[in-house]
Amino acid sequence: MSEPVVVVGAGPAGLMLACELAMRDVPAVLVDPHPAQRLEAPAMAINAGTLELLDQRGLADGLREGTVTFPEVRFADLPLAFDKVPGPREATHMVLQSRLEKTLIDRALELGVDLRWGTRLTGFEQAPDGSRVTAVLVSDSGEERLTCRYLVGCDGRDSLVREGAGIDYVGDDWVIVRGIVGDVAIDRADVAPEQYGLSYTPNGDQFLGAPLNPGTMRVFSAEFTTRPPEFEDGPATLEQLGAVVRRLTGTELKATEAHWLRHYSIITRNAERYREGRVFLAGDAAHVHYPYNGQGIGTAVGDAVNLGWKIAAEVHGWAPEGLLDTYHEERHAAGRMACMNIQAQLALLYPRALARYMREMLAEFLTFDDVNVFLAELVTNLGPAVPMRYEGFPEPPERDRLLGRRLPRARVKTASGEVAVAETLHGGRGVLLDLSGHTGGPDVDGWTDRVDVVRAQPVADWPATLLLRPDGCVAWHDGAGWGEDVLRAALTTWFGAATG
Template sequence: MSHSVVIAGGGPVGLMLACELGLLGVETLVLEQRAEPREDAPGIAINATVIELLAQRGIMDALRSDGIELPQARFALLWLDPSRVSEKHVYGFVIPHTQLARRLEERALELGVTIRRGQEIVGFGQDESGVVVQTRGESGTGTVQCRYLVGCDGTRSTVRRLAGIDFPGGETPFSGLAGDVTHEPGDEVTQWIGTRLSDDGILMAVPSAQGRIRVVTGEFGGSPADPDAPPTLDELRETVRRLTGVDWRPTGELCWLSRWDNATRQAERYRVGRVFLAGDAAHVHFPLGGQALATGIEDAVNLGWKLAADVHGWAPPGLLTTYESERHPVGARACLTTRAQVALMHPLEQIAPVRELLDELIRFPDVNEHLVRIQGNLDVRYPLGRDSSHPLLGRRPAHVPVTTPAGEGDVGGLLREGRGVVLDLSKGTFSLEGVAGWGDRVNVVTAEPTMEIPAAALLLRPDGFVAWADSTGADDAGLRSALRSWFGEPAIQH
């Protein structure tokens, strides 16, 4: 059996990539080692970038009833003020990552993606024409042929190991627990809602479902006696006692409990031939503010349209190479900024004066905005084009409102189809001569000018990043050049 793309891993990143490919008509297979959907994923929130990427594909609508908005942001657990940022973004949404994965799986299946559970990748071979993936499951072994293989299979990625890609970095002594508990009225766990930082570590409690609370603990400076031993409720209770001094006596039951650690690693490469890495298989770091998931989801959205372009035969030379050149620096940046935040949390007694000073600096608008953008993964800018002087070039603009002939909407809504978009804000003064040649892969949308978009026209890539921007309304040659650079040769020559 053959598919255009095989994805190893059915977590949020692998499923987001599957949705991107399915949206663009690419025959896609997801192989997930677990026989059943995961219940023990500790993640409980998504940040601004994830919200906007899901919104621009219409997926966020299905998630609204599954969680609650959290219009707040923190850096190293210090409060920031997103309302003072010049661009208006949404800044947080509380939702268990297990529920996010379920919604993404539903969408992937709607788009024709095939998902096989209980399938483990045990080997692969590749040549210039494709990849042969060897699998193992309850029914035995098998092979799948594909054009590309993408490892979204987590920190211990089998694909990364089989590809021979190093994963340098290290782990800091740390002991983390995360789990869901049910509770009755009066349970002390309900008094811990939120996040607290102490000399010994972190305690977080967040409602995860009706009658359930997600309890997350993290202790710096030590490791569990046996990291591979299944954690127990007694271990969680003892950890809470060390962090709070409270002898917690749960009124409900433990639904699940797992361990987490403080590792920072990044793959040396994101690609070997026809094999790619994304998400935790490519980078892992301390989970703060949703940055880990956001970095992985953006990997998926960056890679998806580029693989589709190659499968459909219109990718310009070197397009797939830009995945690593764009995303590897972003992964390195995420590792750096999360390490910096951890350094600002422990040892708390020594770092307290620095935290106090940083809290003062956050009152300055520029400092606040800079840290909000880091926390929300909104500071990503790719080196696109020769002229990077335009402030929008290489950035993903906010989903600002736009008025088009079809009615009121926003920039994110223009990307619903996963195609490129030429956004004409010039009131008819910009020449669109020749753009129709890319009509099979790029939409042209006219809209009323807006002060929130300082340009007469934009070219948006399918991932939402600006590949060309013109403030004068006269650079039609520049637009055609950018179209060739990112969308190949026109189907109709002029």
């Protein structure tokens, strides 16, 4: 095997990145210190943006099956009019993190990822000439020094990769959330009405009870404090959970057994940079925040899909200069927006009674469609848009709703039949989507080894031709007043020089 990319941490970011690399014939070694997949994963929602990314790789259909959808999108518990977001778009689905991870594990193994459970990264060093990284891996088989092209830390908020790269984890602790999360055995008839769904106390503290099956309920509490939490050693207990539920709902929790429970506390951090030479950060290693609106998994999967095709372009030798630098530029901004909007939501929730005037004012702002749409896209990982600017050419109109975003869910009619736009991205390549009705629109001569051409019938309100990056972002379209000269600039910017 040629020098692989080593990915540390088999959570959503690490698993998705390993799949993104392997589907492009880049050898990937994924290491995780746990002996097998952890089923004690707290996240339980996948929002619209995450589902769209998974749909682009053919991974969403199985996750949708048998799930409950959340009809509302909220900002600090204030309802947003999600139907005003240009669409159609996905609803948020209740999908346990463990189920998503199992889907990604199966896909990674199918693609040939070298997945090594029970393997810990203990250190690494970059070659003085910047040509490679040597990772030190320890397992029951002993110590191994593995030379790799790139090292990616997806190893969580206490990331050894981030620490070893000397990257600061910047943030503040002015609001700390602490709570208990886990699964308990309880007869559905014994669940009090106050313990179903998401509820808030006047002080903004939260409790969530979600049935997973007739005899099991996922529980999640969140209490706000200005002091660091002081938990007892060891795992959370059923007695501790019972006290929390009484405090937050006023009713007794009649659970008979805890399948698993965990204390947690949340800080807000965004790494100073997401790249140091050949070392990258993704997921919680890059940014950590309260897991509101499904944004935790959304930002993690977004990191992986953004980084995967760019590393593959470097490995296969066609990446234009500076392509890998755009990972930090684009995803650091996304991480910052996630941290910022969630901190703002926490400020509006804690203490909720004292924030009532801010909440009333925001409710007034939400009557303006632009404000409503901006926040709805932000909290569902549909926005903000990735800037698309090309040197020497005028910028597109400020209110362009397509550039830098993924297209809404739609099906297009090709000569061989109807196909979903997301399906055109299953191969992980760029796509020139020609919707001129087979009239012979622009081509991608010189880029056909990196970009597919899909010709289809026109779609109402869409431009005649669009260029999609491998992550689904619209990089160019002719409805922005840009001609084929800008198309060639976009192709060169994202896919390198033309060949032939």
